[in-house]
Amino acid sequence: MNFVDMIIKKREGGKLSKEEIAFFVKGVTDGSLPDYQISSFLMAAFLKGMDTEETACLTMEMAHSGGMFDLSSVEGFKVDKHSTGGVADTTTLVLAPLVASVGVPVVKMSGRGLGFSGGTIDKLESIPGFRVDVSEEEALGFAKAGNIVLMSQTENLTPADKKLYALRDVTGTVDSIPLIAASIMSKKIAAGADGIVLDVKCGSGAFMKDLESAEKLATTMVEMGRHVGRKVTAVISGMDQPLGMNIGNSLEVMEAIHVLKGEVGGDLLEVSLILGANMLLLAGRVKTEAEGKALLLEQIKNGEGLKKFTELLRQQGGDIGIIEDFSLLPLSPAVLSVKAEKNGYLTHMDTALIGRAAQETGAGRAYKEQPLDFGAGIVMKKRLGDAITAGEEMAVIHSQTEQKCQSAASYIQQAITIGEKPEPLPPLILRIIS
């Protein structure tokens, strides 16, 4: 097969056959296709799209590009969760221990940050000692003993996605519905859970900016799951402002601990409860979402969620001292307060730009191998709809240098619109598809 012909076919909007897609994924996996041709194909697929059949085929070829994780030896209905990527989106650290604490096994392989969006693995790695590289055998042991494991993808799982994900990140081909759907669903299918809850982010800080594309992505992924006999629910949630107040790796760990201690609520708690409740619904642990939310909230009140989080840290070598003493977590030394330039109300946030500001502090990567500054990031002080006066603090930036703080601050100033009158708040949950 001539791969250049395939690139041209897609460039002209043609439909690829099963054999052609299999050839592409094989060439990505075994390294026989060069990066420049893969990148060119990705751009053609980005611009011309792929239909449901092509996407399903790409998903399955990617899922089978490596090993499949067999969770059958873990008792019970295993649930997984995945976010399409957002800013201050720390729900996994909150909901995984809560769900596991009511007896539903959570076996979750997570990823690193992509573009302006953060990644659970980077957050976990900011915890001193925490080991994300867990073998499949060890993961099964953790799941059987404590119902929870949060780990990075094992080496042999979906190698095609690893390669494509890294290339998409640096070739402007991330926000494509078929490519995102295949990337996420191939990993989730290979990771073996019986049920999957997808958090499809929608808004200025998401890859899907409007409800129509979010619905298309959500439906595509639910269909891919159904195709292979997995139960899938997609929750479309708003990302028109950072979900939590903290953006950055150790800062987000701190906020998740606050939530698990019942010290803060807000949108991060609400979305975590809704996603968690839908995981319980898929597992048949509860009959309604409301029952699930109440059960998980109770696990915060009675301390069982925090206890499970502590177990998670202990089993994977993380310093459990961080739970009571945040000074054990990294926090970057240079600090800058970003002040409002006029009186008014916060009417709009370009959340991707706020994510970009966080990247600028060192909390995210501009290129694949870039080491992270785990203690860098932003603490937001205001939310959409809040009143603000000139000179009042909107955000606090943490970074290694004053210069990086300044550069992040200019993005934040650009990202936040202060209007004269408050505007209606965007909805937090837009739709649930299952």
Ligand code: URA
């Ligand atoms: N998350 C993924 O795992 N893959 C994507 O393509 C986008 C978000």
